[in-house]
Amino acid sequence: MSTPLTLDFVTETMKLYGTVEQARSNRIRIATMPDRVRDAIKASHELLGCDRLLTISTADKGKTFELIYHLTGPHHIIISLAIELPRDKPETQTTSDILPPAGIYERQIHDLFGIVFLGHPDLKKIILNEDWPENEYPLRKDWMPGPETFYGGLMRERK
Amino acid sequence: MAEVIIPIGPHHPALKEPVNFKVIADGEKIVRLELDLSYTHRGIEKAAEKRDFIRVLPLLERVCGICSHSHSSAFAKGIEETMQLEIPPRAQYIRTIIAELERMHSHLLWLGVAAHEIGFNTLFMWTWRDREAVQDTLEEMSGNRVHYGMNEVGGVRRDLTLEQVNAALLRLPHLEDRIKKYVDMVNNQKTLLVRFRGVGKLSKEEALKYGAVGPTARASGVDYDVRSDDPYFVYADIPWEVVTDTSGDVYGRTCVRIGELQESIKIVRYCLENLPEGPVRVTAPKAAPPGEILSRYEAPRGELVHFIRTNGTDKVERVDIRTPTLANWTSVAMCLVNQNLADIPVIVAAIDPCLSCTSRITILNIKDRSAGVITMDELRRRSCTRCYGQEQE
Amino acid sequence: MAVPLTISQRLVNWARVKSPWITLYNSGGCNACTIEIIACLMPRFDVERFGVLTKGSPRHADILIVTGLVTLKQASRLRRVWEQIPEPKYVIAPGACGASGGAFRGLYHVVDRVESVIPVDVYVAGCPPRPDEIINAVVTCLNLLKEDVAHGGKEWRQNKAVETHESDKKTGEVAP
Numbered sequence: 001m002s003t004p005l006t007l008d009f010v011t012e013t014m015k016l017y018g019t020v021e022q023a024r025s026n027r028i029r030i031a032t033m034p035d036r037v038r039d040a041i042k043a044s045h046e047l048l049g050c051d052r053l054l055t056i057s058t059a060d061k062g063k064t065f066e067l068i069y070h071l072t073g074p075h076h077i078i079i080s081l082a083i084e085l086p087r088d089k090p091e092t093q094t095t096s097d098i099l100p101p102a103g104i105y106e107r108q109i110h111d112l113f114g115i116v117f118l119g120h121p122d123l124k125k126i127i128l129n130e131d132w133p134e135n136e137y138p139l140r141k142d143w144m145p146g147p148e149t150f151y152g153g154l155m156r157e158r159k
Numbered sequence: 160m161a162e163v164i165i166p167i168g169p170h171h172p173a174l175k176e177p178v179n180f181k182v183i184a185d186g187e188k189i190v191r192l193e194l195d196l197s198y199t200h201r202g203i204e205k206a207a208e209k210r211d212f213i214r215v216l217p218l219l220e221r222v223c224g225i226c227s228h229s230h231s232s233a234f235a236k237g238i239e240e241t242m243q244l245e246i247p248p249r250a251q252y253i254r255t256i257i258a259e260l261e262r263m264h265s266h267l268l269w270l271g272v273a274a275h276e277i278g279f280n281t282l283f284m285w286t287w288r289d290r291e292a293v294q295d296t297l298e299e300m301s302g303n304r305v306h307y308g309m310n311e312v313g314g315v316r317r318d319l320t321l322e323q324v325n326a327a328l329l330r331l332p333h334l335e336d337r338i339k340k341y342v343d344m345v346n347n348q349k350t351l352l353v354r355f356r357g358v359g360k361l362s363k364e365e366a367l368k369y370g371a372v373g374p375t376a377r378a379s380g381v382d383y384d385v386r387s388d389d390p391y392f393v394y395a396d397i398p399w400e401v402v403t404d405t406s407g408d409v410y411g412r413t414c415v416r417i418g419e420l421q422e423s424i425k426i427v428r429y430c431l432e433n434l435p436e437g438p439v440r441v442t443a444p445k446a447a448p449p450g451e452i453l454s455r456y457e458a459p460r461g462e463l464v465h466f467i468r469t470n471g472t473d474k475v476e477r478v479d480i481r482t483p484t485l486a487n488w489t490s491v492a493m494c495l496v497n498q499n500l501a502d503i504p505v506i507v508a509a510i511d512p513c514l515s516c517t518s519r520i521t522i523l524n525i526k527d528r529s530a531g532v533i534t535m536d537e538l539r540r541r542s543c544t545r546c547y548g549q550e551q552e
Numbered sequence: 553m554a555v556p557l558t559i560s561q562r563l564v565n566w567a568r569v570k571s572p573w574i575t576l577y578n579s580g581g582c583n584a585c586t587i588e589i590i591a592c593l594m595p596r597f598d599v600e601r602f603g604v605l606t607k608g609s610p611r612h613a614d615i616l617i618v619t620g621l622v623t624l625k626q627a628s629r630l631r632r633v634w635e636q637i638p639e640p641k642y643v644i645a646p647g648a649c650g651a652s653g654g655a656f657r658g659l660y661h662v663v664d665r666v667e668s669v670i671p672v673d674v675y676v677a678g679c680p681p682r683p684d685e686i687i688n689a690v691v692t693c694l695n696l697l698k699e700d701v702a703h704g705g706k707e708w709r710q711n712k713a714v715e716t717h718e719s720d721k722k723t724g725e726v727a728p
Contacts, residue, residue, distance in 0.1 A: 024240075027453060052367060052383075053370055054453075054455075054462075057479040058455075059477045060477070068466070074311070100369050100372075101486060104489060105481070105485075107448045137204055139204060139548075
């Protein structure tokens with residue numbers, strides 16, 4: 001598929017997954033639900049011709065966490081699939097079996113935000129120190145380093 | 160499961176950073192790879208939320224010591240897109256010149272380090288000596304050899320004088336001759352051919368499936384370069400070509416990087432000769448309107464993605480950085496499977512791991528039931544001995 | 553206070569000063585300082601002609617160069633590496649990150665100064681410092697080594713610091 005995708009074509013194909021809008025001249029954003037995101041990714045592979053995952057971006061919006069999967073393909077248009085997860089129970093299905101690079105991104109997001117990816121083969125710590133306390137997720141908006149999470153070096157140990 | 164643990168000591172003269180990954184091996188063949196990136200995690204994304212657009216650029220520059228201009232450009236470009244600012248053409252040209260000079264110094268650095276990994280120290284010394292010419296040019300233009308500080312939201316902070324332009328143009332022909340010599344060396348030198356050909360092969364389907372970016376992907380025939388797919392600065396207006404190769408092994412990646420070196424010199428020469436007159440910056444508004452940007456940039460190692468969300472103040476709400484090395488680790492993990500242990504240094508070096516990851520290799524040997532610790536030096540010596548039949552320094 | 557030295561001691565000190573062996577420890581950060589140090593070994597600056605060698609193992613070294621910022625993960629490892637170096641040992645911390653944390657001061661995964669983990673002898677300013685400045689730092693270290701040998705150890709430097717503080721307190725003046 002080397003012709004650029006049009007907004008109408010994408011709206012037609014993806015309308016049962018969520019609302020479609022044109023975010024930028026070469027980016028189309030689809031807001032979908034966590035339980036439909038895997039099917040949406042498969043649909044974008046087959047019907048829209050997207051063959052690579054760019055990244056999974058996250059943001060803390062207060063009451064929810066937002067996860068956005070950015071996909072692109074030979075047509076040079078970026079399809080962004082956005083889902084929102086409730087703050088008190090941030091869980092979603094993993095996509096690392098259909099998108100192999102997602103394995104690493106999901107581990108990093110789990111470390112920094114605490115979002116649990118069900119079905120991930122190996123959700124271990126990847127980016128924080130091994131002694132980092134459990135349930136401290138630094139990139140959440142309400143997290144501040146306190147005396148228990150801020151340690152290291154001799155001077156502090158002496159105190 | 161007994162383990163053979165191989166930490167690549169952080170104190171190695173030629174290894175930039177430590178990245179910790181466990182290689183699970185069955186005898187001499189590798190079975191699986193695991194990863195640990197916490198050695199250089201600093202918490203930059205959290206700090207960037209508290210700094211305004213002038214103060215955040217020096218912080219983002221220092222994410223990486225080699226691709227510093229890439230990070231600050233990607234961010235500045237993203238914020239300018241939200242604010243819908245038009246940057247003057249002279250500023251675009253200057254940003255392109257610095258970007259391509261950075262690509263040149265990074266590829267020359269990589270060539271030296273890859274040669275060092277196979278024991279070929281002559282090439283290491285030669286490439287780093289030629290790299291000094293690029294560093295001199297950057298220092299004349301920006302004042303520092305690394306962390307140039309040229310970008311700001313709204314343009315470029317410094318202008319180029321005529322003397323700087325002429326001095327840079329005078330250095331380019333010598334560099335071109337040296338690079339032709341490296342092409343010759345890579346094609347004819349037995350040392351390089353034996354160690355690079357057939358090692359770490361990644362087919363085109365695998366490169367697409369595992370999300371490889373940059374020269375790693377282009378060496379497998381995937382025609383993916385952000386400068387041509389999603390052009391920024393002046394890449395859409397000047398004549399240049401994407402360099403690809405079909406072999407998919409370390410040799411292919413070497414050829415792609417040397418080809419990109421030659422293209423970069425052409426781009427720099429064109430930009431220096433055709434620098435338009437005019438101002439170099441526009442005054443940017445203090446606050447950015449709320450919005451969401453995905454800013455992509457072709458760093459020397461591959462595609463860099465900054466996802467920026469702004470909220471109407473003079474600070475960002477969220478900046479999410481995905482470095483090219485992170486995208487390439489999955490493909491390294493896959494192409495190390497069924498290779499020999501001794502090829503690890505070469506394959507890891509071939510994706511050009513950015514200094515933003517720390518490395519220490521742990522190898523778990525299932526069959527042997529033995530536990531031991533080997534340093535990267537020993538691994539390299541082992542690989543050289545296996546190949547050349549004698550110890551190499 | 554000069555301490556008289558035997559001939560063998562003088563020989564050993566001459567050898568140490570004429571050919572210091574360095575171990576590089578990369579404790580995280582952006583690695584620009586590490587690259588500048590490797591550039592010192594390259595034909596342009598070429599410190600090997602002065603007898604300076606980089607050695608992988610800390611047990612062979614005279615000088616430890618800690619590049620970059622100390623992240624939480626590396627703090628205990630850095631301490632262990634430092635303890636393995638035999639006396640007399642010197643520590644150089646190049647860059648703004650070594651002195652105070654640099655651009656990353658106060659972030660959640662960093663230790664703010666190298667000094668809070670190991671004692672530092674020489675700081676080098678810059679972000680990153682040029683290779684010339686790093687070579688200057690090594691030379692300063694060697695001068696320190698000569699002075700320490702003449703005074704019989706490192707304690708005279710710490711005593712001098714304490715004496716200055718004491719005399720300031722007596723007169724009530726603050727040193728400029």
